[in-house]
Amino acid sequence: MPEGDTVLQTAERLHKALAGQVLTHADLRVPRLATVDLTGRKVLDVTPRGKHLLTRIEDGLTLHSHLRMDGAWRVYAAGERWRGGPAHQIRAVLGNATHTAVGYRLPVLELLRTRDEEKAVGHLGPDLLGPDWDADTALRNLLADPDRPLGEALLDQRNLAGIGNVYKCELCFMARVTPWLPVGELPAPLAARLVTTAKQLLEANRDRPTRTTTGPTPAFGGPRAAARTRSQERLYVYGRERRSCLRCGTPIRKADEAGRPTYWCPHCQAGPTA
Template structure:
């Protein structure tokens, strides 16, 4: 599940390749929009909203796409052969005289009026990397259902937009709570620290080619190890805080990592 920083970096790459240029190629390989043709249109901008990508064109149209688990956008130069997957996985092609952007395995591809973008992204909570960020609203959203598991509350994009499975696991570790603990059982000021640290982490990684959480969280974790992540992807390796072996379990088809020594709460 891509994180908000990854989606923002994708938006930047697409914006650099497409914005201010006229399309010489436009192909949406999804049944509903297969006949749409914006060849000759000017691309105004590509922007991210949470984990959603919005490509805006002159004339008031927007291409809305979402990566979810398997999707990806790749940008190629003139004469460069697309290599992001077999041709049957291509869902969108946007090209100009200098660059071609190809969307692979995109589960969401839709063309809509720019004025109707809220229909696609209006349900999202405050964007951790967006101009609409509001920590107070994010905190209220997070605590609106006290009986909900922390993991589910953090991953619900209606609460705050941009957290994926990696950050969820890391944030729970920093809070010393298992992902299965009801969010209402977190004692103040831990919920507020979850929100502020989530913002800190995504901001710190928005310009990095390789994500890290261990070097940007001194307020909640004193360990200065060179390891990039505290728990995610480290199953069977010792915790950097207490030495207990990190564990992993499947939670709603997602791998969930935690330290049994440091994190308190239910484990399933």
């Protein structure tokens, strides 16, 4: 599932290609929107909200989409061949005189009145990359259910919006606790640093084409790994099953839960395991 930084980059590409331009072609390929015609309307802006995308259009309309596990928006120059997947996976096409945006495998695609956007995104907690970010509120949300496993609480977009499975695993490693530790067992200073570091990591990666957590970003003091080793590894634990931990050398472990892999170091991270 895309993380908040990926969704932000997608929104910026869409905004650059569509905002301020009149739609000359619009095709929404989901049954409930099949008869909707947006051609002739100007796209006003494309705004990310957590992992949601809000494409605002003239006449008070918002096209709301969510990428979930494998959805994607691709932007092409006018006349360029579309290469994002087979035609039957296309759910939306928005084109103007210079660019075409094509939405593939979008599990959520709906047209709302702009005034009703809160119905789609009002449940979200503070956005780690948004203007509404509030660390204190995010911390209170995260700790609201003391018995809840930390990894599960981090992924709940109602607590704080933008963390996906990669950052969940990386943040737990940096905090030296397993994703199954009940959030109520986190010492207060560690919980606060966890929220702060989540914000810093997403900010550090918001403009990077390739995500990394092992670079010069605050990491609870930071694992002491050799510079050569760290330069070769973009992530501490995610996707590194059976490879040596960059902190202690212990093989990284993996657990599959509801289709999502969780990675952790059994030596460095304290707490319950899968």
